[in-house]
Amino acid sequence: MDKNKMLIVPKVGEKITTSLIGSGKIRRRCVVKKWKKESRSDKLHEQIFKRSNLLSSPLLKKPTKKPIRFLTSSSKIIFNYWNTLGHPFVHHKPVMSKVTSHGIDSISKATKRHGKEDVVRAMETAKKVFDADWFKWRLYIGSKKISLPDFFYYKKDTYKRDRKKMKGLPQSWYKECRKGIEYMERNYSVIKKDKLPHITENLVKTWKEYSHTRLTIKTTEQIKRFSVKLDSFCSSNNFDWGTIVDIINGMLNEWHTYKPKHFGYLLNELFLGEILPREIVRYGIVDNNFKWAKL
Secondary structure, three states, X not given: OOOOOOOOOOOOOOEEEEEOOOOXXXXXXXXXXXXXXXXXXXXXXXXXXXXXXXXXXXXXOOOOOOEOOOOOHHHHHHHHHHOOXXXXXXXXXXXXXXXXXXXXXHHHHHHHHHOHHHHHHHHHHHHHHHHOOOEOOHHHHHHOOEOHHHHHOOOHHHHHHHHHHOOOOOOOHHHHHOOOXXXXXXXXXXXXXXXXXXXXXXXXXXXXXXXXXXXXXXXXXXXXXXXXHHXXXXXXXXXXXXXHHHHHHHHHHXXXXXXXXXXXXXXXXXXXXXXXXXXXXXXXXXXXXXXXXXX
């Protein structure tokens, strides 16, 4: 280009032709447009583009987690056994994290104090207890998951939260399960000792004949509680419990004057306060002027 020639700036909207880069023969058409200031959206787009390029860089990718370094072979065996227990116990990946490291530390401390067999036995007991029908917190525990550190010792926040739902929750399941399955059944079971087995046995026969279903643990416990209430009702009103059980049997299986959906209806104060007394009067054991004792 001649230095003496002045550079002519084309006007806006003017159609011009320019040669392609590296060639003077092939030309292309173009239109001169007004220069526009870079908008905010363009800058944002450029920032997102740069960020996506940075994130895709292999240098900025998250480092892979390191596998657990077990201090002893016993810790590794117990950790692997824990992962075979299944629900509600958390299956931990064999990589280092705050949870797994805390759990491995708890295993190491427990094995030093009590031995490998004791820790495995406690875990096995916990599995049996949490799956048992008699376990009183079976539904709530089943909806949660217990991590390895929580099995040995609950965190303060977790313990405070779960204790609202489960009154009498232990701070450590490991310490409780070490005491054996009999201890756990005695302290964490919905099954209570039958105080009046002779009355309960007759009521069980009556209810089985009425319901035609297998008795659940819940129903059995309700019958035990009702036996105590019925004995108190009979003694306070000077009735023979056998006669009253026969009346209840007649209500359910002979006359069909009472059709409860479940045994909980008999535990209601309405049954011993109104329904049963009315039936006793109908049988002619007492008259309408009889003064009933307060429940």
